[in-house]
Amino acid sequence: MILALLLSPLIVAALVFVLPWPRLRRAMLPLSASIHFLLTLSCHLRSPAAALQGMLALDELGLLFLSTTSTIYLIVSVYTVGFLAREPAGKRRDALSRGVFSNAPETIFIACLSLFLSAMTLVTVSQNFGILWVGIESTTLATAPLIYFHRHNRSLEATWKYLLICSVGIAIALLGTLFLSVAGQLSAHPELGMDLSALLSAAQSMDSAWLRGAFLLMLVGYGTKMGLAPVHSWLPDAHSEAPSAVSALLSGALLNCAFLGILRMQQVLEAAGMGSFGRELLLVFGLLSMLFGALFLIGQSDFKRLLAYSSVEHMGILAVGVGVGDAGVSGALFHMVVHSLAKSLLFLVAGNTLAAYGTRALAEVRGVFAHRPGTGALWLVGLFAIVGSPPFGPFISELVVLRAALSSGQWLVAILFLGALSLAFIGMSGAVLRMVQGSGPAPRLTTPEPWSSLAPPMLLAGLVLLLGVWLPAPLTTLLHDAARALGGGAF
Amino acid sequence: MQALALVHLAVALLAAPLLLSVINKTKAFFGGRQGPPWLQPYRELTKLLHKGVARSRSTSWVFVAGPIVSVAATALALCLVPLGVVPALVAFPGDFVLLAYLLGLARFFTVSAALDTGSAFEGMGASREVQLSALAEPGLLLAFVVLAVATQALSLTGLFARLGTDGGPALVLVFVALLVIFLSENSRIPVDDPNTHLELTMIHEVMILDHSGPDLALIHYAAALKMWLLGTLLIGVPLSPWVSDGFASLLLGVLAMFALAVLVGVIESSTARLRLTRLPQWLLAAFVLTAVALFVVMG
């Protein structure tokens, strides 16, 4: 089962190079995504057998991340089909720099998307720190060509920064992984290996200095990939220059995978009885990211960068949630789910706006609601969801984190948390509301909004709303089980 | 053993100028020439000693003292260096610091004498000499420190006597670094060209332009002694771990000294002078090598 999950996207990636018809090639995307989604669903019903001598297996935490990834990927893949069909072929003029550029070959784009899915699946199912690292590094390599889909100078720069910064970051995480291995060798069972279960059982007797070093390096390394401040500098560039569908996947799925890497290490720390060390660091990095992201939201001039900085802020919320501990952990995990939905929704809508107006400048987009009612309405829904207003999912998750901070007496954390959230609220809502409301110049694209660009974000909006008003019992159980693995509690 | 030390000193004082003729013969061989006779350096020294002295009226006692102090200091320093396991005439803990200071004293007076003439060219040479030696000296001292750490001895004699083969990789580095320092301190290619007569590129030669007669002879002799002195330090590194007998060490050491002169000749025939601006990097490399050796020895 696990191998099927891993291999199905790979088969699609190979098929794309063989299939001669573009429409069929594009159709492979939602097809493989559906297969992946169905396989993931079946994992919920019956937990799959471990593979590769136990190095690959699905626990609750992995299943939660896998399900989120698979859902987002399925919805975005439908959007991508429409996006690719609307992309003009051949050379055209770049709207910002006036240079001429063309797109990367579609086959490469589709193949890399599939590889990306496979790599993310590997991250979620890995039960071995080495495999985990290989998975996360593979996501970097698979996404670099995706960011460079529109082959102009700016996307090239973004790709370069992304590749270099993330590769260096992940190399540091590899050093952390090796530190963990040394800590294992210094424990009571020197022939421990790198499997999570073995490490968890022997964590008590490990050398604490090496464990601390391992956590710190992994936090910095995977944190670079996750977009935690102050090592987030690749994130706004890559998110703003990539095609919007790719940005949606980056924010909605890739950042989570890096977060999972940190969580796995936190699991080991908890088992070693050093959980508070990890939590404190997560709190510091999380609050820093929240404040940093929120500050850059204010006065932002580009709506895709706006969303990117909002991602930095929300990754901060995830880290703070785990750092607060207890119910905050399950709150953070829930926030991971709803943030993925809401942020993907926003990036897809941003893609629609960019297609209609041909600019990313906030100042030049006015009156979206009047001209493009579908896109405008979705902007509003996305805005309310992401700033955490009821009745959307993020409201609940942020509330849970806040309550956990208050009930454990972490007043300073709660105050900073609230402060950053209100800053983000001001920044986001000011920018988006100005864009949506009022009247402005008509967009250059006057054709009616196509179904394929509205339905996927609508579905995402529906999901994020649904999770705000009704939590299905299986999801609650899954969240609580996953949080328990991290030493947290139910909400 | 003390007798051997005396023999070494005598050999050094007598045979030092011969190193120059070995170098010149090697260069002549590579240039397809016959080269000057073997005893040419001695003949030149004799010739200069028989000449009168011409000193500028603007010079002071410093100009007179320069050659004498430099020859005296170098000869004194020669008493401090062992050749392989042949001990030095005088040995005490920390004597390598005195060695460095004696060399420094000799240099100080050579440089001061050059400045004393008031000539622009000689001032330029003096400034270059000081700059280069300032870069070479840390490397030399650090090389001694490496050897001291490796052998746990504090006098040059003890240091070379206890040098074992287990130092391995670090000793290779020290040897290379000392070779670089040897070439630089003796004003050989690729740092300085003793044959050049273009003032703009000269370092050592330009400092002694105004010296004549016995003064010049003393300077030439001091330079030869300095080459012998630094040479013993250099060849001691590969020599002492392998040869533990005093007499064999003396014999092999003297032979190795002339082999070193051949090596210098080969280097001078096959490489070009470095650009002046590259020289600091070249000497920095020597320093870096000794630093790495120290790292290896301490690790």
Place this chain on the structure above:
Amino acid sequence: MWTEFALMLLVLANLRLLGGSRLLACISTAAFQGVVLGLLPLTVASWPLDPRIVLLSLLSLLIKGWGLPVLLRKALRETSVNREIQPIVSLNLSLLFGLAVLALSGWLGSRLPLPTSASALGAPVAFFTLFTGLFLVVARRQALTQVLGYLVLENGIFLFGVLFAHSTPWIVEVGVLLDLLVGVFVMGITLFHINRAFDAIDSDRLAQLHDLAVQRPSPTEPTE
């Protein structure tokens, strides 16, 4: 003894990378470092050699000592605009920095409790290589040098792994090596594109994207 010798060569290679002024020479030095690293597992392992270790050693020799340098040389050939290193921090200063970091690594390595008695120099050299790589990424202007720095950084981590992390499964080590190869390969491809787009592999030109300067949009054509 052989391990010590190999470690010393690695240190010298690092210093050469810090002080070297020609790109081609730097690439060769990195290749040399790769070869030494590939041979290192053989010096550490006990006889008779485990065939896995030999295979891993061969694989890393092939990738680090041959594959990646060939790739980088090709990148340099096709982008032969400037073959001199363009340092942000001057070369002599870089060298001195290297010495300082060497001392720091020695201190750091001597303080860590290590599981094996492989070599007291192992950890310091690994850290030094790592810091050299990071320094090259930060303190050199060309994109190619940054790739080189990344490679050296990885070498440092690899060294640490070879000496101290014996519990990594075989498949993971191969995965790590292959990932590195693909990583530098992707970077190489990106370099070609950068060269075509900017006529120079100078990462200073890659500085259009930032927050404050608003890119002037034109109202005529869409990008998406």
